[in-house]
Structure formats: C-alpha cells, structure tokens
Amino acid sequence: MSNKEQEYRKLFISEADANVEELETLLTQLEKSPADQKTIDSIFRIMHTLKGNAAGMGFEVISKFAHALEDLFSEIKQSKIQIEEELFTTLFKAVDTLKELVQSLSDDKLNVRYRGVQRKLEVIAENSRKAEKPQVEPTPTKKGVAKKSVSKAKKSSTVPEKEEKQQLEELQAQVHQHQAKQPKKAMTLEEEKEMITAEEKDAKKISFSDMVQVPVEKLDNLLNLVGELIIERDRLITTHEASVSRNEFNSLKRVSSDLQYSVMDVRLVQVGFLFNKFHRVVRDAATTEKKQVDLVIEGSETEIDRNILQIISDSLIHLIRNAIGHGIESEADRTGEGKEAIGKLTLSARNESEGVVIDIKDDGKGIDVEKIKKKVAQKGWVETSFLEKMSQEEIISFIFEPGFSTNDAVNSISGRGVGMDVVKKAIDSVGGNIKVQTEAGKGSVFSLILPSSMAVKSTLLFEVGHSQYAVPLTYTDAVLSLERKEVYKIQNRLMINHQDQTIETVFLKDLFFPEEFSSRTEALKSNEKWNVVLVHYNGKKLGLVVDKLLQQKEIVEKPLKKPVDFVRYVSGVTILGNGKVCLVINIPQIVQKLFNHSVNVNATAVA
Incomplete structure (x- = not known):
C-alpha cells in the first residue's frame, strides 16, 4: 500500500469514527424523542455519506452494512416503520457492529461478526416494503365475462393513446418544416459572448475546504x-x-x-469532542442500573490539549459510571425523598488559572463519609481517634488509595472507590489534580484540575547540592523562609505551622540520598534560615527543604526513557539555558511515599 493510500485510509477511518460517534448521540436523542423527524433525517444522511465513502474506498463490507441501515431509516423516515423499544436494541447493536467494522480497518486481528445483524436490518426493511404493497385478489367471475371485460378495457385505454401519439408526431413534423424554410443567421459577437458566459454560469465550480486534517x-x-x-x-x-x-x-x-x-x-481540541461520546455511556449505565438519568453538557467549547483529553477519557468514563451506579438513587428512592424521578448528571468544563477544570456533578445521595472512616479504621490505616480530627477533604481522599472500597458487592458498575487509584494516577500523569465535594442527600462533584497543555510546564527552580531541580507550580502552594525555632519535632518528624495547619517537612537531599542523612542533622544545629517549598497532593500538604530558591520558569519537560525510567521521585527532565540537565520532581510519588497509612502520626508536639 502506497503512502497516499495509507493517508486516505487514515482519513476515512477518522471521518468514519466521527460519523459513528455522532450516530450514537443521535440514536440516544431519538430514543427520548422518537417522533423527532430532524434527528431521523440526520441519521439517514450520516448512513448515506458513510455508505458512499466506504464504497469509494473499496470497503464493501462497511458499505453494504451502512446501506442496510440506510434502507431501514428510509422506511422510518417515511413513517412506514414505527420506532419501538425493541427496535432500538437492534439499532444500538448495529451501531456497535459498525464501530467494530471501522476498527477492524486498523486492527487486522479483529474478527467482526456482522452478517446476522445486517440480515436482521434487511429483513425489517423488506417486511416493511412488502406490507406497503396492496395485494388485489381477482373477483371470481365467469370465464367469458371476465375475458370480455378485460378486452374492452384494453381497447378503451389504447385508442386515445394512439390518437394522441399521432397528433404529436404531425405537430413535430410541421415545426421541423417551418424551421427548415427559415434562413440561418450567423451568431453575432455579443451573442457568442453571452453564450460563453451562460456556460460559465451553468458550470459547477470546484470548491476547497478551509480545514486540513493532520495526523497527531x-x-x-x-x-x-x-x-x-x-x-x-x-x-x-x-x-x-x-x-x-x-x-x-x-x-x-x-x-x-x-x-x-x-x-x-x-493541538488544542474542544472538550465537546470527548463529552459527546458520553451520551451512549450514560444511556448504557442507566439501562444496566434500571435508572433514568439525563446528561447535561456545559462548556463543550472549552479547549484542551488532545493528548490530555485522550489520557483522561477512561477516568471520565469511570467517574460517570460511578455517579450513575452509586451516586444517583433509584427512581423509588428519589421520589420518596422529594426529588425528581429522573437523575441529573452534569459534565462541564471551564478555563481557570491557565488550565482547564472538568466537573462531574450528580444530584444523588452524596458520599458517606462515616462509612469511609469505618473502612479506613477497619484496614488499620489510621487510628479512630486520629480520624476524628481529620477534615472531610482528608477523609474523602482515602477513596483514591489502592484497594479501597466501601462496596461489599461487586457488579458491572463498580462502587465509588473501586479503581479510583487508577483515576488518580491518570490525572497525575498529565500533571493534574482532583478534588471532591459532597453533601449528604444533595450529590457530589468530582473536579479535575488539568493543564491546558502538556508541552510546557510552569515550574519553580531550586538547588539541592550542586544540582538544579524543578517542581511544577500545579502542586506548589507557597515558598517559605523559616527560622530554626519555627520548626518542631513530632515523633522524630519535622513539622511547621502554616495558616493554622501543622505540616510535615522533609529535607529533599535526605530523600534523594538517604545513605548520607546529614542535611537534617546539620540544619538542626545551625541558626540559618530554611528555604521551604510547600507542596500539596490529594488533600495532603508537605514542606520540602531545599538549599537555594532560584526562579519561576516555563520548561519543556521530556519523559524519562530507558534505562533511567525507573528513577524514583522524578517525573521527567529538561535542559536549562546553561546546558545543564534539570530533573522535574514527582510530587505525587513523594507524598505517597511519606504519607504511608500504616504509620500512625498521632502524637504530641515537642519543641
């Protein structure tokens, strides 16, 4: 296959994927409003376009399958087929099969079974057409009478036709004779010019699209x-x-x-590119749970890096399914609590502080904070006495720990907490953060705070030893200069007070080079000020003591590759203007390492 053919193939797959996605959205809308003729027309146009494009590329299987769907919607369009619930099951199955057929163009190993679904579509359309034709049965009569009536009918219908045809031929002959007698005139220059102009007006102009599709x-x-x-x-x-x-x-x-x-x-794309895929996700999850849920999309025009959108897509699916499965109540429970029977799930996006915030909001029962406390105590992560002193935000953050779940039963839609650690890792990988707000009986909001681009990161540069490091501003709260007397010890851990909060503080040098462990000892004896970078992650705050603070700088971060991709506490690397390599600190790893729940930090402060 030539490069040009490969390019056309990719272009077709891209357009076909978009067609199938739009088809899913339209079917979901049609299921709610079966009489919406505009939606039916849109679906018919998509199938017609996809059929033609596939035929032009030589993808006969896809073309014929799309043709079967087009024929079916042709009958629906003409109101010859009534749309019922059973038909939607077939239509959604057909869309899934069509999606797999398109995917098979990229994956040769994918074996798609499509003939059964295609035949079912064809049978439905054929039965509709057969029912449309009137079946006239001959009236039983005597043979002689029947023949006589038929012959009379033929005679009465054919005589006028012959006369009319003869008259038309005579008229045409007279016109030809008249034209032959007239002298032929030469076409003037003005007439010739006019007739050329006429041809130009009739000719179809070739137009080009202003859009150019470029592979990612x-x-x-x-x-x-x-x-x-x-x-x-x-x-x-x-x-x-x-x-x-x-x-x-x-x-x-x-x-x-x-x-x-x-x-x-x-590289920026509108989040609606992803959001519009979730109509089907919501529909399927609600059907599985036997609930009614309306999806509301807001801020779909907000733009974000395509790669970020791709990385977090699975996380959004997980959060949406959780909201439907274990956030939104059943219809009976909602009406009993005075709520609308139909649950509401809002997916919104907005620009904020040089980044993008995506909210997944439900109007369900909220997260049971007390149940989380019991589960944490049961696992032995934190003692009950210390749990009572923790804030709601800190308690909810436990749902993102590996292996945490408040659900006793496992079903197709996992409970809040199951797999949330995977969601958190995906958000971390793009340099983002996640926050949770909940209110009993009112619902919950999961907010994803994401950078608008992965290409450039705003960071704070500092020195540790003779090397320079960078910490993303996404995780940075403040930069502090502290006196020795402002540092306390709690069970051999260093603590500082900031805005009425007690925050653990570590020397970054001791974390990177634990075999030396001299920085902390020397600093405790010295009266020099400490330079502390205050960072946060997953509701937890930490102070990092560094040797020297440098400047704020936007960097181009490169991921670590083999054989150094195993290095702990480092997420990537960049090269500074002086030619030196600068490591980017991995704040999530550091915080997760230090805040080990198996260690109880309930103690009294000693100056």
Whole structure:
C-alpha cells in the first residue's frame, strides 16, 4: 500500500469514527424523542455519506452494512416503520457492529461478526416494503365475462393513446418544416459572448475546504522540534549574555515563543469532542442500573490539549459510571425523598488559572463519609481517634488509595472507590489534580484540575547540592523562609505551622540520598534560615527543604526513557539555558511515599 493510500485510509477511518460517534448521540436523542423527524433525517444522511465513502474506498463490507441501515431509516423516515423499544436494541447493536467494522480497518486481528445483524436490518426493511404493497385478489367471475371485460378495457385505454401519439408526431413534423424554410443567421459577437458566459454560469465550480486534517503524530513531532528549539535558544542566550546585549535576542525570543504557542494551539481540541461520546455511556449505565438519568453538557467549547483529553477519557468514563451506579438513587428512592424521578448528571468544563477544570456533578445521595472512616479504621490505616480530627477533604481522599472500597458487592458498575487509584494516577500523569465535594442527600462533584497543555510546564527552580531541580507550580502552594525555632519535632518528624495547619517537612537531599542523612542533622544545629517549598497532593500538604530558591520558569519537560525510567521521585527532565540537565520532581510519588497509612502520626508536639 502506497503512502497516499495509507493517508486516505487514515482519513476515512477518522471521518468514519466521527460519523459513528455522532450516530450514537443521535440514536440516544431519538430514543427520548422518537417522533423527532430532524434527528431521523440526520441519521439517514450520516448512513448515506458513510455508505458512499466506504464504497469509494473499496470497503464493501462497511458499505453494504451502512446501506442496510440506510434502507431501514428510509422506511422510518417515511413513517412506514414505527420506532419501538425493541427496535432500538437492534439499532444500538448495529451501531456497535459498525464501530467494530471501522476498527477492524486498523486492527487486522479483529474478527467482526456482522452478517446476522445486517440480515436482521434487511429483513425489517423488506417486511416493511412488502406490507406497503396492496395485494388485489381477482373477483371470481365467469370465464367469458371476465375475458370480455378485460378486452374492452384494453381497447378503451389504447385508442386515445394512439390518437394522441399521432397528433404529436404531425405537430413535430410541421415545426421541423417551418424551421427548415427559415434562413440561418450567423451568431453575432455579443451573442457568442453571452453564450460563453451562460456556460460559465451553468458550470459547477470546484470548491476547497478551509480545514486540513493532520495526523497527531506529525503535530507531536513538530512540537518536539519546537521544544528543542526553545532549549537551544535559552542555551544560546545564556552563553552570550556577557558579551551581547539581551535586547539583541528579543526578536529571537518573540518569534520562537510565538511559534511554540502556535503549535500548542493547533493541538488544542474542544472538550465537546470527548463529552459527546458520553451520551451512549450514560444511556448504557442507566439501562444496566434500571435508572433514568439525563446528561447535561456545559462548556463543550472549552479547549484542551488532545493528548490530555485522550489520557483522561477512561477516568471520565469511570467517574460517570460511578455517579450513575452509586451516586444517583433509584427512581423509588428519589421520589420518596422529594426529588425528581429522573437523575441529573452534569459534565462541564471551564478555563481557570491557565488550565482547564472538568466537573462531574450528580444530584444523588452524596458520599458517606462515616462509612469511609469505618473502612479506613477497619484496614488499620489510621487510628479512630486520629480520624476524628481529620477534615472531610482528608477523609474523602482515602477513596483514591489502592484497594479501597466501601462496596461489599461487586457488579458491572463498580462502587465509588473501586479503581479510583487508577483515576488518580491518570490525572497525575498529565500533571493534574482532583478534588471532591459532597453533601449528604444533595450529590457530589468530582473536579479535575488539568493543564491546558502538556508541552510546557510552569515550574519553580531550586538547588539541592550542586544540582538544579524543578517542581511544577500545579502542586506548589507557597515558598517559605523559616527560622530554626519555627520548626518542631513530632515523633522524630519535622513539622511547621502554616495558616493554622501543622505540616510535615522533609529535607529533599535526605530523600534523594538517604545513605548520607546529614542535611537534617546539620540544619538542626545551625541558626540559618530554611528555604521551604510547600507542596500539596490529594488533600495532603508537605514542606520540602531545599538549599537555594532560584526562579519561576516555563520548561519543556521530556519523559524519562530507558534505562533511567525507573528513577524514583522524578517525573521527567529538561535542559536549562546553561546546558545543564534539570530533573522535574514527582510530587505525587513523594507524598505517597511519606504519607504511608500504616504509620500512625498521632502524637504530641515537642519543641
């Protein structure tokens, strides 16, 4: 297969995927409003387009399957088939099969069974057409009478037809004779010009779309090149800053920065690209749970990096299913509590603080905080006495711990907490965070705080030893300069007070080089001020003591690759303007390591 054919194949798959996604959304809408003719027309147009595109590419199986769906909706469109619940089961199954057929173009190992579903669609359409034709049975009569009546009918119908045809032929002959006698005139220049103009008006113009589809791999490669350009720019400026005025590089900085953000902007997609997929997810989950749920989508035009959207898609599906399965009550329970029988699930997005916030909100029963406390105490993670002193946010954060679940039974839709650690890891991998708000009897809100792009990270640079490190600002709360007397010991742990909170503090050097363990001992004897970077993760706060604070800087982070991808407490790497390698600190790993629930931190402070 040539490169051009591969490109066309990818283009078809991309468009077909979009068609199937739109088809799912429209079917979900049609199920709620079966009489909506506009939705039926839209579905018919999609099937007609997909059938034609598939035939043009030579994908006969997809073309014929789409043709069967098109024929069926042609009957529905003409109100010859009544849409019933049983029919929707077949239609959704057909859409699933169509989706698999499209996927099989990319996956040769995927064996799709489609003939049974296709035949069922064809039978439904055929039965409708047969029922439409009137079956006239001949009236029993005597043979002689019947023949006589038929012959009379034939005679009466054919005579006028012959006369009319003869008259028409005579008229045409007269016109031809008249035209032959007329002298032929030459066409004037004005007439010729007019007739050319007429042909131009009749000719169909070729138009081109303003949209160009580009494979994501090309954008990723372009962004990597731009990232290397930015690193090289910073190195060049740093190398020559002593001999050349910084103003000399202003034009280079402006153009390279504009190029970087332009490429990042191309990678942005509207969150509606993902949100619109969830109509089917909500429908299937609600059907499984025998509940009625309306999905409300807000802020679908909000833009975010496509890669981030792809990474968090499974997490959103999990959160939506949990909200339906164990957040929203049954119809009987809701009406008994004075609520609307139909549950409401809101999926919204908005821009906030140079990032994107996605909320998954339900109007269900909320999260049982007391049940979480009992489960945590039962597992022995934290003593009951200390649990009573924890805030609601800290208690709810336990649902993101591996192996945590408040559900005793397992079903197709897992309970809140089951698999939440996987959700958290996915959010962490893109440098995001997740917060939970809940109110008993009112519902819950899961808020995903995400960067708008993975290409550039805003970080705080600092020194530890003779090396420079970066910590993402996403996890940074504050930068503190503390006196020795402001630090306390609790069970051999260092604690500080900040905004009426007691926060554990560690020396980053001791964490990276535990065999030395000298920084803390020396600092406790010294009267020098401590530079502390206050970070947070999953409702927990931690102070990191560093040697020297440097500056805030946007960096292009590269992931660690083999053979150094196993390094702990490091999420990636960048190269600074001075040519030195700078490691990016992995805050989630550090916080998870230090806040081990098997250790009880209930103690009294000793100065």
